[in-house]
Amino acid sequence: MAKIAYKVLMSAEKGASWGAAVDHDLSQPLTDQIAAELVALYERYHLLLFRNQTFSAEQQVAFSKLFGPISHRSPAMKVKETALVSNVAPDGVLGDGELLFHSDNTFFQHPLKAIGLYAMEIPSVGGDTLFANAHLVYDSLPDEVKRKLPGLSSLQTFDYGGDYNKRSTLEAVPPDAPVAQHPLLWTNPSTGRIALFLSEHTTVRINGLGKDEEDALIALLRRHIEDPRFCYRHKWTVGDFVFWDNVCLQHARETFDRKQARTLRRTPVLDAEGDRRFPESLDLTRKAA
Template sequence: MATAASKDASNRLELDIRPLTPVIGAEIHGVDLASPGITEQVPAIRAALLEYGVVFFRDQTLTQEQHIAFARHFGDLEIHPATPRKQPNREVLRIVHGPESRGSENAWHSDVTWREEPSLGSILLAREVPDVGGDTLFANMHAAYERLSPEMKRWCEGLTAVHDIARVFAKRLGKSVDELHEQYPPMRHPVIRTHPETGKRAIYVNTGFTSHIEGLADAESRWLLDRLYATASNPEVQCRFRWREGSMAFWDNRLTQHFAASDYYPARRAMDRVTIAGDRPFFDPEN
């Protein structure tokens, strides 16, 4: 009788998986994500996501409806507050930069950590890309955690950080901090979180949304956060993906951070993102 582990291994063998680095990222070839038969490959894709942190696909021609349908295989979907209310397919967040809008996602972050239940993952599809530039970098924050000293791990594992939507989106959405906090109050999450599926521990603070660490003086909080932020900048925990039209990236927000290089200005880059809802971060001291 086949075990669950052997079934997972069999599923992985059905996919043409090509790792990008030893610690994060893999391209999956020969898969049509718009195919009616994609349902049968979802368990293998999910297993690859958990193993590599981010998986990439090339030459995908999905409509927005097909993009949404593929994402629904992995859970309920979120609607981002930056999505226009009158837009059809509100599950799709369109991210466009060009001559009148320089890219502003060029800082290490994990998506929507200001939510009570931040996202499981995001699926980004390239609709239009510059001839050169606009790569996205991804960092494995479990690998970053493993590079901390034992004493630093023990200290950080007992700490809680505050994540605040207003740090990024007050200006972008044209709202006051108080307005945003009425709908999305600042959230407390562990500095080190336990992955709910793999049990791996990962650094869970980011430059975009983390405001401070509770219980520390302001100077102490800034000092520690700066050092934890810097762990994502180590090339040995990263991979880098060069986009082409029709390329798709699916990353695990519970494990990774990403950095969208904004080196292509004033060229145009247009991407569609669909985000899968997650659960509340936690730290398991026994795992």
Template sequence: MGEKSQLKIEPLTPAIGAEILGVDLTNVTPELIEGVRAALLKYKVVFFRDQRISPRQHIDFARAFGDLEIHPATPKNQVDPEILRLAHGPDSRGSENMWHSDVTWREKPSLGSILRAVEVPAVGGDTLFANMTMAYERLPDATKEKIHDRIAVHDIARVFAKRLNKRPEELHAKYPLMEHPVVRTHPETGEQVVYVNGAFTSHIKDMDPQESKSLLDELYKSAWNPEVQCRFKWRANSIAFWDNRACQHFAASDYFPAVRVMERVTIAGDRPYFQHSSN
């Protein structure tokens, strides 16, 4: 069957994550893309070590999975606008240390991101990932009933008003408040996924504010259980590729004032929906 059947894969935990061994991302074939896509759907995040790829090769690898996004935090004059550089050190403490799914403030949040480690601290700076299908499955039946068919509101300004030094109204003019189902159906696997996060979700629509807050707090905590997680220790030239539709991630900001530099290319996704189970 070609390279797809030959991929050597080592799971990180029973819940989520796998390392793909023995591949060279400077030599990408259709068979490799097919195999990586299948592994991504199964494990929700896949990892590669020792990939000395150029920015152009990084972009080309990501583009093999779909159209690419440009993040509003990317400098306007950057040569490769598809690359979002995330750099922290003595003058910038890492701030991605909350469980979240990326860009849920978009009408069509991303399919996934491919993150490459450029420079990493000797200790710390790991990224954790949580399987949000498993998180949903472990919710009490009463909670599942409460969130069935519910809609949540997502707001870019919750994070990026401060980071981009813009007023919320400025951001909302270009990125208006967005509504997505609290539980989304994965468009490729059909799995049900908890799709609210502490970074960008502001409230559940048409619900009493206090009830909304309490319910969201419970849903956010569904990612906190180590039994639905994996933890990846970075080395220079390591790569993580996560399915943003199926998992949340948390970048541990425990390395200050050491330097951590990452580069991310993100693949555009589709509009989240909820499909009733046929069971």
């Protein structure tokens, strides 16, 4: 049987790829062979793009579960399998405005493994999602910076009711807010490649550094994460479904006209192998106070 057709989204940086644009109708049943091919493409390219999709929430969930269980950790997901990222839906979350580069759920010991977004309503201008390859970001760092990073860790926390584009502080978040510690460098156990692992807006501390040194290092790392050489810009079209690795890739959103509707259906996927993939990460929620 013929393999799934796809096109690699190539980067000009060292011949690297941004992901794979896959030619497959996800409204059709997923056979074992197709499922295995999709998982292999995801592991190789980190991002899968499917155009012109018309599929249900149930079908999106079924696809997402190929990679792990659906996460119910956020308030919007307590009793649901999907959430709407929307500025017009009554139950929409993270509806409008700019979002800086980040990986989701870094304030838990095991961040999300993957995320899927299906475009239902898209503004005429703006609202693009950018993806930064954290492996390429690490590779690009000057040698003197690379020598400083091994052994450094960050303390991550988050206030669900706070500003998503300002660095959180332990003093400002509720006492029961999740808190986790992660190394700044994460090694992909499947490939052995190193990735920079830092979400600025949830970072309250880089352990062992003074404030001035901490601020300078975060600013330097942010510049590399935002470097267009390491970023894929996705201009959404209704019917697009993008599914990506939440750790190998960081994502950001550009602002758009709030008078125009923007709605995407989101499926967050937990990491069933979190202990193996994040052996140095710690849950410090109860110790934060």
